[in-house]
Amino acid sequence: MNELSRRDAFKWAISSGVALAMSGAVGQAVKAAETSKDSKKLRIGFIGVGGRGTELLKVTLAFPEVDIPAICDINEDHLNKAQDLVAKARGGAKPEGYSKDAHDYRRLLSRDDLDAVLIATPQELHAEMVVDAMKAKKFAGSEVPACETVDECWKLVKAHEETKTGYMMLENYLYSQPVMMVQNMVDQGVFGDLTYGTGSYIHEIRKMRFEKDGSLTWRGENILHNRGIVYPTHAIGPVCRWMGINKTDWLDTLVAMDTKAVSTHKYAVEKFGADSNPAKVNFENGDNNQCLVRTKGGRLIEVRYDTSSPRPPGMGEYSLQGSQGCFLSCFGERKIYIEGQSKPEKWQDMDEYKEKYNHPYWAQRGEEAAKRGHGGGDYFVISDFLDSIRTGKSAIDVYDAATWSCIRPLSEESIRGGSKPMKIPNFKEKAT
Ligand SMILES: NC(=O)c1ccc[n+]([C@@H]2O[C@H](COP(=O)([O-])OP(=O)(O)OC[C@H]3O[C@@H](n4cnc5c(N)ncnc54)[C@H](O)[C@@H]3O)[C@@H](O)[C@H]2O)c1
Structure with a gap:
C-alpha cells in the first residue's frame, strides 16, 4: 500500500x-x-488563493472526494472569498484560515489532518514552500514554474529524496487535447524518430503587470531585470514529454538570445501618461526571449517566451518533427503530415486523425474536461494530482519540474554571457 x-x-x-x-x-x-x-476522502490544504489558486480551487471542488479543511493567503480578502467558496460548495463550515504573515503557511503545514497541499503563490515562493511541505510530510502540488534558480532545483530534488515525499508540478499545458493526442501518436511511433520540436509561451499580459495606481505587481517586477525565459514550463513541458526527456533522452546544452524591451514601456506611457511613475520604470527583460536546447540524443528544442508584444490571446504554439512526419500548431490551426498516410506534400487538419489517435483521457472524459479552463488542461491536471496523492507516484515529478524550470535561470545566464552555451544538469544524478 x-x-x-x-x-x-x-x-x-x-x-x-x-x-x-x-x-x-x-x-x-x-x-x-x-x-x-x-472513494477515500482526500484532504487538501490550499496556499495562495489569488486568481490561479481560486481557479484551481473551483476545479478541485468539482471532485466530490476532496475536502478542503484549511486555506492560507496573506491577502484576507482572497482568503475570505476562498473560504466562502468552499463552504458554499460543500454546504458545511468554512475551512480554517491562515493569514497572519508570509510564513503562516507553515502553521497550515503542521496540521496532521492533511493528505496534501496545493501551492499557487507567486512563482518565486514555490520552491521554498514545496520544500517546507515535503519536510512536513505533505504531498505537494505547486503552480509553475517549480523553481527560480538552479540551486532551488537541486534543493527540490534533494528534499524529495531525503523526505521520500511526493511532489507534482501542476503543468496544465501537458493536458490539452492536441498535446495529449500528439503524445498518443508519439507513443505509437506515428512520427518516427523525433528530431525537432518547438514550444512557446506567447501571451500578452502587460495589463497584469500594473496595479490600478500604476505600481508594479509581481508580474511587473518579474521583468525589471534581464531574466531570460521567465516562464518556461508551458513551452518546454509538452515537447520534453513527447521526446521522453528524463526517461530515454536528456537535455544537454542551451543557447539563448533576446530582443530589446519596448512594449511594456509603451503600454505604461499610453495607460498612465508619459510623465507617470510607471512610464519611468526601466523594464530590462527583452520582449522576446528565445533559446535552442540540444538533447543528448541529438534532438533540438526551440523555446520562445513573449508576454509583452501586443497580440490576441491564444494557447502557445508548438511543433514536432520526426523521421516519419510532423505536427504543427500555429494561431489555433493544427496540422499534421505523416509519410505514407497523408497525401504526398499535403497538410491535413489534425482533427482528421482524431478518431484514430485521440488520447484516452480526452476520448473518455473530454466533455467534462472541456468545461474547465486552459482548453480542459485544468481538469486533467487536478485529476492527475489527486491520483498522484493517492498513489504517491507523481504524474509530473521533481526531476521533470527541475529540468523544465531550470530553463529560466540558464537562459538568463546564457544571454548575460553573450549567448554562451549552458550545460543543463541531469537532476537524476545524485543531488549535491
Ligand atoms: N498554470 C497556469 O495556467 C497558470 C495561470 C495563471 C497563473 N499561474 C501561476 O500561478 C501562480 C499564482 O498566480 P496568480 O495569477 O494566482 O497570482 P495572484 O497574485 O493573483 O495570486 C497569488 C496569491 O498568493 C498570495 N500570497 C503571496 N504570498 C503569500 C504567502 N507568503 N503566503 C500565502 N499566500 C501568499 C497572494 O496574496 C495572492 O492571493 C503563479 O506562479 C503563476 O505563474 C499559472
Whole structure:
C-alpha cells in the first residue's frame, strides 16, 4: 500500500462502516481500503488563493472526494472569498484560515489532518514552500514554474529524496487535447524518430503587470531585470514529454538570445501618461526571449517566451518533427503530415486523425474536461494530482519540474554571457 498505512486503513474501514469479519479484520480492512481507494476522502490544504489558486480551487471542488479543511493567503480578502467558496460548495463550515504573515503557511503545514497541499503563490515562493511541505510530510502540488534558480532545483530534488515525499508540478499545458493526442501518436511511433520540436509561451499580459495606481505587481517586477525565459514550463513541458526527456533522452546544452524591451514601456506611457511613475520604470527583460536546447540524443528544442508584444490571446504554439512526419500548431490551426498516410506534400487538419489517435483521457472524459479552463488542461491536471496523492507516484515529478524550470535561470545566464552555451544538469544524478 502506498499512502495508506495498515493502521490508517483499519481506522478508515471502521469509520467508513465497512463490515469486518471477526477474524482477519485488519487484512480485510486493508483490502477494502485498497479496492475503495477511489472513494477515500482526500484532504487538501490550499496556499495562495489569488486568481490561479481560486481557479484551481473551483476545479478541485468539482471532485466530490476532496475536502478542503484549511486555506492560507496573506491577502484576507482572497482568503475570505476562498473560504466562502468552499463552504458554499460543500454546504458545511468554512475551512480554517491562515493569514497572519508570509510564513503562516507553515502553521497550515503542521496540521496532521492533511493528505496534501496545493501551492499557487507567486512563482518565486514555490520552491521554498514545496520544500517546507515535503519536510512536513505533505504531498505537494505547486503552480509553475517549480523553481527560480538552479540551486532551488537541486534543493527540490534533494528534499524529495531525503523526505521520500511526493511532489507534482501542476503543468496544465501537458493536458490539452492536441498535446495529449500528439503524445498518443508519439507513443505509437506515428512520427518516427523525433528530431525537432518547438514550444512557446506567447501571451500578452502587460495589463497584469500594473496595479490600478500604476505600481508594479509581481508580474511587473518579474521583468525589471534581464531574466531570460521567465516562464518556461508551458513551452518546454509538452515537447520534453513527447521526446521522453528524463526517461530515454536528456537535455544537454542551451543557447539563448533576446530582443530589446519596448512594449511594456509603451503600454505604461499610453495607460498612465508619459510623465507617470510607471512610464519611468526601466523594464530590462527583452520582449522576446528565445533559446535552442540540444538533447543528448541529438534532438533540438526551440523555446520562445513573449508576454509583452501586443497580440490576441491564444494557447502557445508548438511543433514536432520526426523521421516519419510532423505536427504543427500555429494561431489555433493544427496540422499534421505523416509519410505514407497523408497525401504526398499535403497538410491535413489534425482533427482528421482524431478518431484514430485521440488520447484516452480526452476520448473518455473530454466533455467534462472541456468545461474547465486552459482548453480542459485544468481538469486533467487536478485529476492527475489527486491520483498522484493517492498513489504517491507523481504524474509530473521533481526531476521533470527541475529540468523544465531550470530553463529560466540558464537562459538568463546564457544571454548575460553573450549567448554562451549552458550545460543543463541531469537532476537524476545524485543531488549535491
Ligand atoms: N498554470 C497556469 O495556467 C497558470 C495561470 C495563471 C497563473 N499561474 C501561476 O500561478 C501562480 C499564482 O498566480 P496568480 O495569477 O494566482 O497570482 P495572484 O497574485 O493573483 O495570486 C497569488 C496569491 O498568493 C498570495 N500570497 C503571496 N504570498 C503569500 C504567502 N507568503 N503566503 C500565502 N499566500 C501568499 C497572494 O496574496 C495572492 O492571493 C503563479 O506562479 C503563476 O505563474 C499559472
